[in-house]
Amino acid sequence: MSQATIGxxxxxxxxxxxxxxxxxxDAELSAGWTIIQAVNGGYLLAVLGRALADTLPHPDPISVSAYYLTASVPGPAVVRTETVRTGSTLSTGQASLYQYAEDGTEVERIRVLATYGDLDGLPDDVRTSAKPPAIPPPEHCLGTADGPAPLPGSSAIIERLDIRLDPATVGWAVGAPSGKGEMRGWFGLADGRDPDPLSLxxxxxxxxxxxxxxxxxxxxPTVELTTHIRCRPAPGPLRVAITTRNLAGGLLEEDAEVWDSADRLVAQSRQLAKAPRG
Amino acid sequence: MSQATIGxxxxxxxxxxxxxxxxxxDAELSAGWTIIQAVNGGYLLAVLGRALADTLPHPDPISVSAYYLTASVPGPAVVRTETVRTGSTLSTGQASLYQYAEDGTEVERIRVLATYGDLDGLPDDVRTSAKPPAIPPPEHCLGTADGPAPLPGSSAIIERLDIRLDPATVGWAVGAPSGKGEMRGWFGLADGRDPDPLSLxxxxxxxxxxxxxxxxxxxxPTVELTTHIRCRPAPGPLRVAITTRNLAGGLLEEDAEVWDSADRLVAQSRQLAKAPRG
Known part of the structure; x- marks a missing residue:
């Protein structure tokens, strides 16, 4: 199989x-990005992001805030967008993804507000104190083939991703969770497609x-997820580090950082999610 | 003057x-919460938050994502809300704040998506690795009376807030910024009103x-600001710690944590803002 490319x-x-x-x-939610019974929330966000990139005058997502309303399922969907404000360097839009109830009425799945811009047109200055996460090289990390028991239900998305987890954050897979709210690993698409702002x-x-x-x-389940795309990612594997500092009131935050192969912080996100009952 | 109370x-x-x-x-944006020429973005958020609390079946903001579109000015405003989804424990709404152009047409200032709930009805479990910021006691911090030259334009909001900054983060006020993207201090309302989810x-x-x-x-100027209210704050002063790790492409993130007098993490926020040209 030849390597897939962006587009x-x-x-x-x-x-x-x-x-x-x-x-x-119109969109068709693929069953290929499901896990257990759910369509992956990041995949859904990319569908909404594609629609907004077409609607707005700027090409790249800079900030995307998503509120997850009801559970999506594979199959037809419609995305309705609105241009909220257009400016010279940034524009803001809104989009909702709907699916259909049995009687044909639209059911809203996700609503997003987003600001788009042109990542190639931003100033070059960088002042950063952020450091890439310390993750062992991929060959010392744990991929799907090293995984434990099969999942109940779909694991389709796992076949499409090349994720290699830091051994320090996979205790859960052998019944020995670290007790720390940390998850780290290498991320790529299994077909070799390089990252772009949308795939982030x-x-x-x-x-x-x-x-x-x-x-x-x-x-x-995600309540809210805001992603800031800070830089166009360089080709090659990404490193992702996710941290939870506070679980309280049945909710937890997940702070994610994504670093590219050029050691640049390309995305930051935070989500508020409902904690499992344990 | 007797101490002001919530409400x-x-x-x-x-x-x-x-x-x-x-x-x-209908709302009336007060000139009392302006600085230099701008109406404070957090004050505006609280106005929108009040409207959503009235519209939605749940009382407390849990997650609020705001996109700042145009600059607000003191004077009349209208907030239009929409109930997006109501659930048993959480409900989601949308709100926009408008002001009026000279010809009377509405100009949108801010649009928000938000999820509300009942902070008193959440489970009690807390698992946290977050620690309150180390800020010297208020008497060793720097208040308004210790400030440098007066601001150009309005400083009305400063009179309404009791902010005492950690001396380690006020080098800027004497022309010697630390070079670190950190700002920390004690926060209260000057009239002694205790904090609640809305004032957060x-x-x-x-x-x-x-x-x-x-x-x-x-x-x-803020592009996007998402706030998660994690706990109803206890009476008394708050501690706020804000961190910027990455300034790039003319944008920077500001991560804020707010801690109450009972040492609980009561709010987390992140904003993406345009960096000054320097």
Missing amino acids: DSEFDRDTAVTAREPGVY LLTVDALPPTSFELGLMGWT | DSEFDRDTAVTAREPGVY LLTVDALPPTSFELGLMGWT
């Missing part, structure tokens, strides 16, 4: 949107939840 | 909204910008 890959085909009329897009929307929500390492197995 | 204070009067019709609220929306955006300590004086 010609399964991720690109499965996030494609078709304009039905100005600002309204998938990347920030693709690792196992930090709650696994807190000893809480189970589902952590 | 009977200048903050409460200045964030009041009056229902014009279901979901539509003000608190997360009330300290001087971290960019001052990076040696970049000037305006840092």
Whole structure:
């Protein structure tokens, strides 16, 4: 199989949107990005991101805030977008993804507000005190083939991702969670497609939840997820580090950082999620 | 002057909204929460938060994501809200704050998506590795009376806040910024009103910008600000710590944590802002 490229890959085909009329897009949610019973939230975000990139005058997501309302399922969907404000360097839009109830009525799955810009047109200055996460080289990390028992239900997304987890954050897989709210690993698409700003929307929500390492197995549905794309990623593997500092009131935050092969911080995200009952 | 209380204070009067019709609220943006030429973004957020608390079936903001579109000015405003989804424990809404152009047309200032819940109805479990920031006691911090030259334009908000900054983060005030993207201090309302979830929306955006300590004086307009209210705050002073790790492409993030007098992490926020040109 030849290496997939940006624009010609399964991720690109499965996030494609078709304009039905100005600002309204048909999409087909693929079963290929599901885990257990859920369609991955980052994949859904990329579908919404594609629609907004078409609607707004600027090409790249800079900030995307998503509120997850109801659970998506594979199949047809429609994305309705609105241009909220257009400026010279940034523009802001809104988008909602809907699916259909049995009687044909639309059910809203996710609503997002987002600001887009042109990542190639930003000033060059960088002042950073952020350091890439210390993750062992990929050959010392744990991939899917090293995994434990098969998942109940779909594991389709796992076949499409090349994730290699830091051994320090996979105690959960052998029944010995570290007790720390940390998850780290290498991230790539399995077909070799390089990262771009759109695929970063998938990347920030693709690792196992930090709650696994807190000893809480189970589902952590996202309430809200905001992603800031800080730089166009260089080709090659990404490193992702996710941290949870505070679980309280049945909710936890997951702070994700994504670093590219050029050691640049390319995305930051935070989500508020419901904690598993434990 | 007797101590102001929650519900009977200048903050409460200045964030009041009056229902014009279901979901539509009139407000009067007070000049009392301006600095230089701008109406404080946290104060605006509290006005929107009041309207959403009235619209939605749940009382407390849990997650609020705001996109700042155009600059607000003191004077009349209208807030239009929409109930997006209601659930048993959480509900989600949208709100926009508008002001009026000279010809009377509405100009949108801010749009927010938010999830509300009942902070008193959440589970009690807390697992946290977060530690309160190390800030010297208030008497060793620097208040307004210790400040340097007067600001150009309005400093009205400064009179309404009791902020005492950690001396380690006020080098900027004497022309010697630390070079670190850190700002820390004690926060209270000057009239003694205790904090509540709504006033936390003000608190997360009330300290001087971290960019001052990076040696970049000037305006840092917010692009996006998401706040998670994690716990109802106990009475008494709050501690706020803001950190910027990455300034790149003319944008910087400000991560804020707010701690209450009972040493609980009561709010986390992140904003993406435009960096001053320096």
